[in-house]
Amino acid sequence: MQKKSLITIAWITFIIGTLIFVFLTPVKSVKNYTFTLAVSALYTFTIALGNGFINDYLTRRYPWETHTRMRTIWGIIATLVVNTALVLFCDYINFIVFQQRDPSLFFTGSMAFSHWAAINIALLVSAVLHARGFMEGWQVSAKAEIVRQKFIAKSANAQFESLKNQLDPHFLFNSLNVLSSLIDENPLQAQRFTASMSKIYRYVLEQKDKELVTVAEELEFAKTYATLLKTRFEDSVSFSFEVNPHALNGFVVPLSLQLLLENCIKHNFATAARPLNIKIYAADNFLLIENTLQQRDQVKESAGIGLSNIVQRYSLLTKENVYIEKSKEFFRVKIPILTHKITPMITQPSKESVAYQRAAKRVKELKGFYANLTSYCLVIPFLIFVNLYTAPQYHWFWWPMAGWGIGLASHALQVFGIGRDWEEKQIRKILEKENTAQNENF
Numbered sequence: 001m002q003k004k005s006l007i008t009i010a011w012i013t014f015i016i017g018t019l020i021f022v023f024l025t026p027v028k029s030v031k032n033y034t035f036t037l038a039v040s041a042l043y044t045f046t047i048a049l050g051n052g053f054i055n056d057y058l059t060r061r062y063p064w065e066t067h068t069r070m071r072t073i074w075g076i077i078a079t080l081v082v083n084t085a086l087v088l089f090c091d092y093i094n095f096i097v098f099q100q101r102d103p104s105l106f107f108t109g110s111m112a113f114s115h116w117a118a119i120n121i122a123l124l125v126s127a128v129l130h131a132r133g134f135m136e137g138w139q140v141s142a143k144a145e146i147v148r149q150k151f152i153a154k155s156a157n158a159q160f161e162s163l164k165n166q167l168d169p170h171f172l173f174n175s176l177n178v179l180s181s182l183i184d185e186n187p188l189q190a191q192r193f194t195a196s197m198s199k200i201y202r203y204v205l206e207q208k209d210k211e212l213v214t215v216a217e218e219l220e221f222a223k224t225y226a227t228l229l230k231t232r233f234e235d236s237v238s239f240s241f242e243v244n245p246h247a248l249n250g251f252v253v254p255l256s257l258q259l260l261l262e263n264c265i266k267h268n269f270a271t272a273a274r275p276l277n278i279k280i281y282a283a284d285n286f287l288l289i290e291n292t293l294q295q296r297d298q299v300k301e302s303a304g305i306g307l308s309n310i311v312q313r314y315s316l317l318t319k320e321n322v323y324i325e326k327s328k329e330f331f332r333v334k335i336p337i338l339t340h341k342i343t344p345m346i347t348q349p350s351k352e353s354v355a356y357q358r359a360a361k362r363v364k365e366l367k368g369f370y371a372n373l374t375s376y377c378l379v380i381p382f383l384i385f386v387n388l389y390t391a392p393q394y395h396w397f398w399w400p401m402a403g404w405g406i407g408l409a410s411h412a413l414q415v416f417g418i419g420r421d422w423e424e425k426q427i428r429k430i431l432e433k434e435n436t437a438q439n440e441n442f
Contacts, residue, residue, distance in 0.1 A: 009048045011026040013041045039098065043090045043118070051126045054078045055133050064134050071134075085123040091115055110342045117381070122379035131370040178232055189231050196228045204255065212316060213289060214252040215337060219243055222257035222280065229265060236270040240279040247282035250337035253313045257289065260333055263307060268331075269316065282337065286323070290332040369415045375410055 017040035021033050062071040095101045095111055103408040105111060126399060179197065203221050216421040219241065261278065268274035269289060278291045311322045320336035380401050387397040 005048075009044055012048075013037065013044045016040045016044065035098070038123070039094055039385070042093060046090050047083065047086050047122050047125060049130055050082055050127075051079070051122075051129050054082050055129055059133055065200055071263075079123060083121055083126055086114060087118045087122050091118065096303065120377065120381045124374070127370065128378055131367075131374065133369065134151040135367070156265055166207045182232055193228060193231050195222070195229065200224055200228060200258075205256075209354065210254050212256045212338060214248065215243065215250045215252055215282070216248040217246070218252050218254065218257050219280070221255075221262060225258050225261060226278075229261065233265075233276075235272045235275060237265070237276050240281075242279065242281040243287070244282055247285075247287070247337055250285070250287075251337060252287055252335055252337060253310060255318065256310050256313075257287075258333055259310060260335075264289070264331075267296060268292075268294040269296050270294070275298075285337050286334040287337055288309055288332055288334050290330050291325070292327060293331045305332065365415050369411055373406055380404065 014037070017033075017037035021028070021036040025032050027035060050423075058071060058074055062074060064071050088209075091114060092106065092113065095114075096103050096106065103112070107115070107290070110239040110241050138232050179190060179193055182193050182353065200221070223239075223241060229237055230239070257280065264276065268276050274294065276291060276294055278289070280287070282288065307324075314320065314336065316323050318336065318338055320338070322336070323334040325334070383400055384397045387395060
């Protein structure tokens with residue numbers, strides 16, 4: 001146990017002992033005050049240290065974050081057994097050893113009532129300690145999870161930004177290479193290429209900082225880029241755009257078509273006698289870029305930015321995959337068309353975030369139960385004291401004790417699984433019936 005906890009227990013000992021001496025001790029003397037403090041220390045240190053040891057042991061064996069149900073069940077059992085044993089031990093030392101009362105009367109009369117009252121107080125203290133341990137454990141876990149999720153989000157954002165920043169110099173470098181070759185081959189085309197490139201590069205600068213753009217925007221840019229390529233290759237390359245209108249409102253990662261068109265040109269030869277045919281169309285929520293396979297025999301080493309960049313950016317935004325299909329006649333890339341212009345960190349929460357949300361809900365339920373239990377342990381002993389002090393001949397305290405106890409037991413069943421399992425089973429039955437009915441209708 002920590003030094004701070006021992007100091008706290010010492011202060012509790014001093015306060016309780018002083019209050020008992022001032023209000024309940026008839027003879028005020030140094031000897032009686034010392035004896036009262038000693039008895040107070042016996043109870044507080046024994047019960048606090050015993051409960052602290054049990055609480056620490058159960059927390060190590062059954063952590064609150066991963067074994068909530070087992071931790072609660074064993075916590076209740078250990079609390080009842082250990083506190084009863086500790087209270088009886090302290091009462092025996094106090095009444096039989098210190099006060100030298102008759103041992104045969106230990107479980108009768110005023111001593112029996114003292115056992116019962118002390119056990120209730122000890123259970124209350126233990127419930128508070130367990131609730132405190134529960135809250136501290138979940139707070140540490142929640143803070144660690146929040147830090148981890150923030151780190152994951154920052155890491156993903158940094159990776160995504162890094163991938164997007166590759167596009168600007170990559171496009172500029174390749175375009176300048178094309179322009180350099182055109183200056184020698186056809187200066188007039190080089191001028192047209194320069195004018196077109198300025199328009200395209202403006203789009204690159206505008207769109208590269210976006211996570212997603214509409215298919216319509218990306219398709220319009222691809223057509224402009226195709227015109228740029230036609231300026232250089234003329235009849236050696238042909239383009240076909242056959243995207244149905246309902247796919248235009250979907251979203252894709254920006255510059256994906258430009259990179260894929262560039263790959264088609266880079267990895268395939270194109271001549272007027274044997275032109276490279278490139279087709280862009282939509283099917284089954286995918287945008288497909290397909291070209292006739294005319295693979296070059298020797299391709300100079302690539303920077304590896306094009307297709308891998310698209311695959312990595314999609315992996316950070318969605319669980320949908322990018323598919324690559326290759327045969328003897330064609331090479332095809334399928335990129336998913338997304339329906340929402342927001343990242344999957346919001347629309348498609350990960351298993352960890354879902355588990356965290358459920359854990360937070362679980363914490364709230366358990367907090368409510370422990371608050372109910374603590375209130376019960378506080379109020380019922382007070383009502384018993386009021387009843388026995390004001391009307392000892394009629395024990396009316398049994399009614400609130402039983403009524404509230406039934407409610408507390410029902411609350412426990414609901415929180416710790418029995419009620420929850422029944423509700424989930426009923427929900428599953430209803431859903432199965434509805435699914436069966438729908439299938440029969442179709």
